[in-house]
Amino acid sequence: MTFELTILGSSSAVPTSKRNLTAHVLNAHERFFLIDCGEGTQIQIRKNKIRFGKIDHIFISHLHGDHIFGLFGLISTFNLLDRGKDLHIYSNPELENILTRHLEFFERNICYNIIYHHLNPKKNEMIYEDRNIIVETIPLKHRVPTCGFKFTEKPHFRNLKKNVVRDFKIPISKIQGIKEGEDYLDENNELILNSSLTLAPYKARSYAYCTDTAYSEKIIPLVKDVDLLFHEATFCKKMKSQAKLTSHSTSEDAANIALKAHAKKLIVGHFSARYKDVSPIIDEARAIFQNTSPAEDGETHVIELSRKD
């Protein structure tokens, strides 16, 4: 039941020699969700040994080049690798027009389908659901229509304690009910309380991705109690006016969102290329929200399973 985030790129606008453009991969139960796709994403996917065939869903926050110019090459590579499966792209509707024109010239013989899912970046809505995960949009505040994404595990069932099926001779037909919290009437008509049979369920884990955005308190309720929050911090605090001008966030903006939302951990990134050393940004964020880490290309953040009390 993996739930882990790999950062593929952490620079904003232009890449540096150390930081690629924005892209994240969330491995949720061995489904690999690609979030944004800046130039060089397919190279980062290879370097991080993520299998192309595992990626069926791409979520695009907004249509600025540093978040999507890697799509052209990735789509081409999928084609050259004879992908058969559908590829789902969730984005601003305009991306469909852009890619359709692009494919007409560059990928006339594409061997798989692209399914476009049009997002309304003004609404918080569920846009994806499978057996384990739901994905919702998070309206953000940027110069162009932009939304973030929150990935949440569906509630876990309680776990059977070791050997209880054998010891209490529980028939298979009763197991799901017990996992859902039922007590069990055994063959001697004795009531076994659920608490004797099961452990508390694992907590549903969550990851929220918020970039690009100015400081917006509307984000807070939508990322409340999230296990891992990625929030952009393009600038340090003394560049507050530049952040405002460009609809980006500072170190302190990101940390305040994390603090007010009671996030468990904050990763900041989408760093302006002017910062060769991002430690001032991290220090400023930590002064407000201690559990802050910088986004670093190639780093994986595992969200461990933990049980409810």
Add this chain to the structure above:
Amino acid sequence: MTFELTILGSSSAVPTSKRNLTAHVLNAHERFFLIDCGEGTQIQIRKNKIRFGKIDHIFISHLHGDHIFGLFGLISTFNLLDRGKDLHIYSNPELENILTRHLEFFERNICYNIIYHHLNPKKNEMIYEDRNIIVETIPLKHRVPTCGFKFTEKPHFRNLKKNVVRDFKIPISKIQGIKEGEDYLDENNELILNSSLTLAPYKARSYAYCTDTAYSEKIIPLVKDVDLLFHEATFCKKMKSQAKLTSHSTSEDAANIALKAHAKKLIVGHFSARYKDVSPIIDEARAIFQNTSPAEDGETHVIELSRKD
């Protein structure tokens, strides 16, 4: 009087974890000519510490994605860096339409001009000239219209020997004539032979870039005696039929072109991503043309000055 080639990418079609997509930079007398621009080129430019502001001319061989998808990000980065100078792009005319549509959406406020130079890939013609360099097209044989490029220094003048201006009291007005081979009548009406005053000129250096292409003997006269020949070798010799099918070359094809053209040195590249180790390709080429090197990302090949006999 630098004349050196830096390989930015050496993989074909798809990048690998070690090889980026095709792009070369020729530094000819401190003008940096970018040749092809696969995805990730701007990142490679940064990693190789080439200044963006030095690149004014981009030569595109053909409109397959692995040779041009880096243009979108590079054009955007030039804009973000407040480029003022014109950018010249030499390519198939269709690229102008593609980029014009692209710019309308992604770079509405572009702060510099792009000057498009339309190439006819069927003709060998001069497409660029400055004080030091000329560039010609080399028609190639590929699935879509494609041309290579030959960069040649203009002839060098003879060099004055040390102290001759002082020793023979040569007035400034006579110097250029002497560099061009004239003898000198000194103040005593004594004729000083040019050979006493000058050294033989440096040879004009040249670099030819041939990718993507099937084996074509029409290339040979156009790259005759070139100092450095880059010729693609997408496949090893046992994949000859695959090379033919896709209009690419094998190790032996590249080496035979170098041999028959009397090139001084051959670099092969544009390797199929199936080759984790390209040494079989190099060995096969060397069996025909000894002075062969593999294209390796980040490597620079200096063409040294040498004098005519």
